[in-house]
Amino acid sequence: MKDQRRTxxxxxxxxxxxxxxxxxATVSRVLSHSTYPISKGTRKKVLEAAQELSYSPNLLGxxxxxxxxxxxxxxxxxxxxxxxxxxxxxxxTEARKHGFSILLCNSFRDVANERKYVELMHxxxxxxIILSSISEEHGFLKDLCARGLKVVGFDQNIEDFHCNxxxxxxTAGAVMAMDYLAAMGHQRIAFASSPLVRRSRREIFxxxxxxxxxxxxxxxxxxxxxxxxxxxxxxGSFEFDSGRNMAEMILASDELPTAVFAVNDVTALxxxxxxxxxxxxxxxxxxxxxxxxxxxxxxFNPPLTTINQPAFETGRLACNVxxxxxxxxxxxxxxxxxxxxxxVRDSVRNLLG
Amino acid sequence: MKDQRRTxxxxxxxxxxxxxxxxxATVSRVLSHSTYPISKGTRKKVLEAAQELSYSPNLLGxxxxxxxxxxxxxxxxxxxxxxxxxxxxxxxTEARKHGFSILLCNSFRDVANERKYVELMHxxxxxxIILSSISEEHGFLKDLCARGLKVVGFDQNIEDFHCNxxxxxxTAGAVMAMDYLAAMGHQRIAFASSPLVRRSRREIFxxxxxxxxxxxxxxxxxxxxxxxxxxxxxxGSFEFDSGRNMAEMILASDELPTAVFAVNDVTALxxxxxxxxxxxxxxxxxxxxxxxxxxxxxxFNPPLTTINQPAFETGRLACNVxxxxxxxxxxxxxxxxxxxxxxVRDSVRNLLG
DNA sequence: TACTCTATAGAAAACGATTACTATCTGCCG
DNA sequence: CGGCAGATAGTAATCGTTTTCTATAGAGTA
Numbered sequence: 106m107k108d109q110r111r112t113x114x115x116x117x118x119x120x121x122x123x124x125x126x127x128x129x130a131t132v133s134r135v136l137s138h139s140t141y142p143i144s145k146g147t148r149k150k151v152l153e154a155a156q157e158l159s160y161s162p163n164l165l166g167x168x169x170x171x172x173x174x175x176x177x178x179x180x181x182x183x184x185x186x187x188x189x190x191x192x193x194x195x196x197x198t199e200a201r202k203h204g205f206s207i208l209l210c211n212s213f214r215d216v217a218n219e220r221k222y223v224e225l226m227h228x229x230x231x232x233x234i235i236l237s238s239i240s241e242e243h244g245f246l247k248d249l250c251a252r253g254l255k256v257v258g259f260d261q262n263i264e265d266f267h268c269n270x271x272x273x274x275x276t277a278g279a280v281m282a283m284d285y286l287a288a289m290g291h292q293r294i295a296f297a298s299s300p301l302v303r304r305s306r307r308e309i310f311x312x313x314x315x316x317x318x319x320x321x322x323x324x325x326x327x328x329x330x331x332x333x334x335x336x337x338x339x340x341g342s343f344e345f346d347s348g349r350n351m352a353e354m355i356l357a358s359d360e361l362p363t364a365v366f367a368v369n370d371v372t373a374l375x376x377x378x379x380x381x382x383x384x385x386x387x388x389x390x391x392x393x394x395x396x397x398x399x400x401x402x403x404x405f406n407p408p409l410t411t412i413n414q415p416a417f418e419t420g421r422l423a424c425n426v427x428x429x430x431x432x433x434x435x436x437x438x439x440x441x442x443x444x445x446x447x448x449v450r451d452s453v454r455n456l457l458g
Numbered sequence: 459m460k461d462q463r464r465t466x467x468x469x470x471x472x473x474x475x476x477x478x479x480x481x482x483a484t485v486s487r488v489l490s491h492s493t494y495p496i497s498k499g500t501r502k503k504v505l506e507a508a509q510e511l512s513y514s515p516n517l518l519g520x521x522x523x524x525x526x527x528x529x530x531x532x533x534x535x536x537x538x539x540x541x542x543x544x545x546x547x548x549x550x551t552e553a554r555k556h557g558f559s560i561l562l563c564n565s566f567r568d569v570a571n572e573r574k575y576v577e578l579m580h581x582x583x584x585x586x587i588i589l590s591s592i593s594e595e596h597g598f599l600k601d602l603c604a605r606g607l608k609v610v611g612f613d614q615n616i617e618d619f620h621c622n623x624x625x626x627x628x629t630a631g632a633v634m635a636m637d638y639l640a641a642m643g644h645q646r647i648a649f650a651s652s653p654l655v656r657r658s659r660r661e662i663f664x665x666x667x668x669x670x671x672x673x674x675x676x677x678x679x680x681x682x683x684x685x686x687x688x689x690x691x692x693x694g695s696f697e698f699d700s701g702r703n704m705a706e707m708i709l710a711s712d713e714l715p716t717a718v719f720a721v722n723d724v725t726a727l728x729x730x731x732x733x734x735x736x737x738x739x740x741x742x743x744x745x746x747x748x749x750x751x752x753x754x755x756x757x758f759n760p761p762l763t764t765i766n767q768p769a770f771e772t773g774r775l776a777c778n779v780x781x782x783x784x785x786x787x788x789x790x791x792x793x794x795x796x797x798x799x800x801x802v803r804d805s806v807r808n809l810l811g
Numbered sequence: 812t813a814c815t816c817t818a819t820a821g822a823a824a825a826c827g828a829t830t831a832c833t834a835t836c837t838g839c840c841g
Numbered sequence: 842c843g844g845c846a847g848a849t850a851g852t853a854a855t856c857g858t859t860t861t862c863t864a865t866a867g868a869g870t871a
Contacts, residue, residue, distance in 0.1 A: 115605055117857055128821045133859060141860095142818050159601075164581045165527070166857030169518040169826050176561070185547055185753070190537045197564055206578065208529070209562040211550055225559065228517045248512075252468055345757050374757050381759060400538070404698050404727050406734060406759045470827055481851045486829060494830095495848055519827030522856050 116158035125154035136162065168230060176206040177427060178226035178234040182214050187371075187399040188416050189237075195420020196235060203428050216240045227254055233427045235259075250436070257427045259419065269430055270440045271423045275305050278412040278445030279312020280319060282366055282394050285410075285447055287320035290456030291364040291392065295328040297351045297376055298368035299344055306368050309396060313366060328362055330354055348375020349382070355391075356383055363392060363456065370395035370402045370411055377405070377452065388454035398448050408450035415443055469511035478507035489515065521583065529559040530780060531579035531587040535567045540724075540752040541769050542590075548773020549588060556781050569593045580607055586780045588612075603789070610780045612772065622783055623793045624776045628658050631765040631798030632665020633672060635719055635747050638763075638800055640673035643809030644717040644745060648681040650704045650729060651721035652697055659721050662749060666719060681715055683707055701728020702735070708744075709736055716745060716809065723748035723755045723764055730758070730805065741807035751801050761803035768796055 118136065122129040127147060134141040135151040143151075154160075168174050179196055181189045193209065200207055208226065212219040219240050226234055233255040238246075243266045250256060256268040286294050296313045298306055310329075317324050332347045348367065352375070355365060367373035373395030377387045387393050387407060395402055395411035402409035426439050471489065475482040480500060487494040488504040496504075507513075521527050532549055534542045546562065553560055561579065565572040572593050579587055586608040591599075596619045603609060609621040639647050649666045651659055663682075670677050685700045701720065705728070708718060720726035726748030730740045740746050740760060748755055748764035755762035779792050 118859095119857075129858085130822080130860080131820060133857095134820095137859075139859085144819060147820080161577070161581055163522075163583060163857050164578075165518055165522040165525075165583050166826090167859075169516075169522050169828085169857080170859045172518075172826070174518070183547070184537070184543045187540075187543075190540075190543050193562070194536070194538055194564065197562075206561055206563060206575075206582075208559055209546070209550075210559060211547065222559075224514070225517075228514055229559075230516060230518050342753065342756065371757070378757065378759060400695070401754045401757075403695065404724070404731065404754075405757075406731060471829095472827075482828085483830075483852080484850060486827095487850095490829075492829090497849060500850080516827050519856090520829075522827080522858090523829045525856070 191416035192420040195417040199424035275308035276312035279309040280316040283316025293362040295362040295365040345375040348372040349379035352379025392453040544769035545773040548770035552777035628661035629665035632662040633669040636669025646715040648715040648718040698728040701725040702732035705732025745806040763806045
């Protein structure tokens with residue numbers, strides 16, 4: 106408190122040693138909570154000196170020596186997609202428990218970015234990465250794994266190489282949605298989606314078809330609406346707009362569906378918007394179901410019936426799996442699949458009621 | 459490509475030197491793009507050896523030596539508040555341009571967390587932090603700044619110490635909202651908010667009162683609805699719910715307002731929900747205006763008229779200011795104030811039309 | 812007594828880079 | 842021809858830690 110005018114350089118372990126009249130080795134042992142036995146007196150002297158100099162360890166030095174960085178890399182396509190904040194929150198919640206921090210990078214759906222970030226993290230000696238990959242080719246990842254990098258991937262396209270994986274059963278979710286719609290008496294159910302360029306969308310489409318046949322409903326190409334253009338911008342408004350356009354297309358068709366199942370919530374919201382714009386009421390005239398259960402789907406008007414994809418939980422799990430695997434020398438991989446669940450709100454009408 | 463079965467240890471600069479038959483100094487100079495002159499032949503040999511060993515620098519070593527970590531810390535209350543993803547995106551967009559990565563931490567509105575994270579970042583030799591602080595006391599920050607840490611703070615409570623600052627003119631925004639409502643012929647305008655425990659809310663309330671008197675409208679305590687309880691959970695649904703409750707309260711009052719101005723979009727959405735629940739139409743019966751312009755407000759039904767707080771731009775700016783200040787030795791501070799803008803959508807009715 | 816342990820402490824070697832010094836060899840200038 | 846500058850390369854110190862050796866007592870043991 107007194108000598109406030111200390112030099113701008115921070116005190117090192119050496120300074121502490123000097124002031125305490127003790128070797129650096131001992132100081133290090135005290136300050137890094139080693140199990141090495143230290144006499145009461147010495148410990149006290151070290152602690153006092155450290156306090157006096159307001160010593161704070163330089164983690165770079167420590168990391169370099171132990172070659173272990175206490176943070177984990179997180180690479181996602183784009184934090185502004187409402188799924189990811191929850192995911193990140195889940196990751197961090199778990200990470201902090203174990204004293205890890207997270208290095209967050211948005212790949213912006215650019216393969217080069219993704220790769221660059223992975224490389225960078227590796228150079229920073231990060232030992233574990235949670236990756237929502239959009240790349241199709243993972244040769245470089247494989248290399249890094251061989252060098253000891255641990256990876257937890259999810260959903261997307263990580264198929265060509267073996268790593269820990271948290272996945273989500275999109276297909277089952279879609280089937281679940283179809284089951285529900287069928288149970289509500291819907292027979293003509295449209296499917297609305299952006300282009301099927303992502304695995305998740307393809308799987309949901311699969312589930313749509315599976316769900317139809319499971320419920321003895323005919324599949325008709327007339328009922329599937331898949332936008333042709335995909336803007337790689339991910340600010341959400343794109344899918345919302347394309348939902349609105351699809352609403353127009355749906356209304357222009359010969360025979361209206363009684364329900365439309367959208368590939369995700371934002372699209373569903375756009376569809377509802379488009380329908381209401383034409384004075385079609387939801388769910389009274391047409392029912393709409395979404396997928397994801399983003400936070401806002403509950404606040405929408407009408408509240409959206411949807412399939413829950415547990416983002417937060419996924420993040421927690423991913424982080425746990427990663428931290429666990431960091432401890433192991435071996436390279437066997439965990440593969441977990443999270444299950445969807447139905448969230449009933451007010452956007453689907455019961456035709457049988 | 460051939461000797462795939464290389465040891466798991468990564469090649470160091472030393473290995474490269476050995477293989478190339480060249481000193482480490484020279485290798486370092488080549489590989490770190492130094493300006494030191496190197497002969498064509500030597501350079502080639504080094505590059506080849508590096509390639510052969512698939513050398514990749516250990517950034518910890520470099521950082522330690524140069525005592526400069528190439529990343530910046532970002533501490534925010536909670537990424538699930540829809541304002542922050544945009545902010546983070548803005549920060550990263552700018553950061554990547556300059557080769558910085560971001561270390562993201564959520565303080566969860568806990569002072570202890572905030573402090574712990576700052577300390578941790580400092581220990582990691584991070585030289586710049588972007589901080590949305592919730593702490594009231596910044597003594598420790600002041601200390602760190604004295605030791606060379608650069609900080610960019612925004613909005614919140616950072617008043618007791620001097621640092622770079624990006625702020626937003628909440629009051630002007632609120633006045634702007636009132637101007638607009640008045641121009642639309644509204645005379646009885648309610649104010650709805652969660653408790654005024656944050657600076658931003660207080661300032662908006664100020665603006666509400668200022669705006670009233672500016673437009674020659676009387677202030678009436680009957681028209682202000684401020685929830686008493688504040689849950690420190692920030693998952694949004696809380697403010698949404700409290701909006702719904704306030705809608706009930708508003709409807710129970712003797713003389714209805716023609717418009718209600720909410721302290722933020724989520725609250726506004728809740729209010730609309732609550733009103734519609736009672737078959738009050740928005741904007742036909744009552745107009746509602748929000749504040750923030752979160753992405754979702756455009757997708758809502760009806761699309762929300764609101765005041766734009768430029769989250770992305772704020773992030774970019776904050777990052778720029780920070781990186782700029784990292785270069786300087788001096789400690790003079792920048793203070794920027796971003797201006798609000800009006801976003802007209804469909805939740806306010808023109809009473810004069 | 813001689814020998815093994817354990818507690819305690821310090822010296823010095825890492826960890827993987829950068830860089831301040833040196834040192835050599837050119838070529839050029841006066 | 843002596844000297845000086847620039848190009849080029851190597852030696853070794855350094856960044857702040859951790860940790861492996863050594864080393865010295867004192868204590869317990871046979």
